[in-house]
Amino acid sequence: MPVNAEFIAVTIDCPEPPVLAAFYRALTGAEITYDTEEAAAVLLPGGTNVYFQKAAEHRAPRWPDAEHPQQFHLDFYVDDLDKAEAAAREAGAGRPDFQPGGERWRVLTDPAGHPFCLCVRSE
Numbered sequence: 797m798p799v800n801a802e803f804i805a806v807t808i809d810c811p812e813p814p815v816l817a818a819f820y821r822a823l824t825g826a827e828i829t830y831d832t833e834e835a836a837a838v839l840l841p842g843g844t845n846v847y848f849q850k851a852a853e854h855r856a857p858r859w860p861d862a863e864h865p866q867q868f869h870l871d872f873y874v875d876d877l878d879k880a881e882a883a884a885r886e887a888g889a890g891r892p893d894f895q896p897g898g899e900r901w902r903v904l905t906d907p908a909g910h911p912f913c914l915c916v917r918s919e
Contacts, residue, residue: 880914
């Protein structure tokens with residue numbers, strides 16, 4: 797029998813929570829709902845909360861290196877991959893060399909090194 801737990805957020809470890817909150821605000825238009833040196837949060841359009849918590853010894857993942865695994869990644873729909881990638885990179889995203897998605901998606905990294913994907917919205 798289900799517990800009826802309600803999903804409220806995903807929490808991401810990082811070295812600087814305010815930096816990631818600002819990055820994801822720039823990427824998605826999210827609202828920053830909490831912002832301290834120890835923790836920050838954004839409310840994404842559509843209602844999902846993403847929290848960022850300070851991890852003093854955070855080890856950034858290295859895509860696609862199994863020695864430093866990604867642990868998770870976030871996916872975002874976009875209408876134009878090139879424009880979305882340019883905007884994300886201007887906001888502070890990195891672009892790993894390994895790109896398995898062709899023209900369907902792009903793997904980028906946030907300022908703390910977490911991979912995320914920009915995916916072409918299907919019609």
